[in-house]
Amino acid sequence: KAGVTQTPRYLIKTRGQQVTLSCSPISGHRSVSWYQQTPGQGLQFLFEYFSETQRNKGNFPGRFSGRQFSNSRSEMNVSTLELGDSALYLCASNSRQGANGELFFGEGSRLTVL
Amino acid sequence: AQRVTQPEKLLSVFKGAPVELKCNYSYSGSPELFWYVQYSRQRLQLLLRHISRESIKGFTADLNKGETSFHLKKPFAQEEDSAMYYCALSGNSNSGYALNFGKGTSLLVTP
Numbered sequence A: 001k002a003g004v005t006q007t008p009r010y011l012i013k014t015r016g017q018q019v020t021l022s023c024s025p026i027s028g029h030r031s032v033s034w035y036q037q038t039p040g041q042g043l044q045f046l047f048e049y050f051s052e053t054q055r056n057k058g059n060f061p062g063r064f065s066g067r068q069f070s071n072s073r074s075e076m077n078v079s080t081l082e083l084g085d086s087a088l089y090l091c092a093s094n095s096r097q098g099a100n101g102e103l104f105f106g107e108g109s110r111l112t113v114l
Numbered sequence B: 001a002q003r004v005t006q007p008e009k010l011l012s013v014f015k016g017a018p019v020e021l022k023c024n025y026s027y028s029g030s031p032e033l034f035w036y037v038q039y040s041r042q043r044l045q046l047l048l049r050h051i052s053r054e055s056i057k058g059f060t061a062d063l064n065k066g067e068t069s070f071h072l073k074k075p076f077a078q079e080e081d082s083a084m085y086y087c088a089l090s091g092n093s094n095s096g097y098a099l100n101f102g103k104g105t106s107l108l109v110t111p
Helices: none
Strands: A005-007 A010-013 A019-024 A031-038 A042-050 A053-057 A064-068 A074-078 A087-094 A109-113 B003-005 B010-014 B019-021 B024-026 B032-038 B045-049 B072-074 B083-090 B099-101 B105-110
Touching: A005 A087, A019 A087, A019 A109, A031 A074, A031 B099, A042 A064, A042 A074, A042 B099, A053 A064, A074 A087, B003 B083, B003 B099, B010 B019, B019 B105
Parallel strands: A010 A109, B010 B105
Antiparallel strands: A005 A019, A019 A074, A031 A042, A031 A087, A042 A053, A064 A074, A087 A109, B003 B024, B019 B072, B032 B045, B032 B083, B083 B099, B083 B105
């Protein structure tokens, strides 16, 4: 089985721009979640989708949004980029509807905001 | 509020020595706790979860609700155990699945 795939792997943006990141989960996995990883804050939960519905959202401003498509692929969007948005954005998929399932992580999309 | 604390940023031990990576949590309900590991140039991956009560790669972790801890232990560290270790907590499973991660402990096992 192919693992979780994230694109693009690296990108550079300037302040004020917006960015869209894509995530393809493992085939058959219906839950997709997103995490932001920074040296200072570590791994922080952004949001989770299951069957195209956002089930849970972390404590991030409204500039961060996401969606999930019928094929379980997910995108996250960050608008009006700030320097502090520079981070590694990790996507993870899970085969189970509830908690305690194993999260399978992608390699991440590294965003640099200049 | 949920919180996961890993007090050690870096832990260095000699090969063959016991290792304990500390994790403390705060959560008012019944938590589900996990250890995730990231080896150099690899993806973050699950090491073990408390409900499984299993030993993976020689590592074990026991949930101590009284001390609100979930320390990761291994009696004899190996060089290949060198990695970044994250303790994570999952709270209310009725509202989706969100992991609250600690900031991680970098384990270095030297020969």
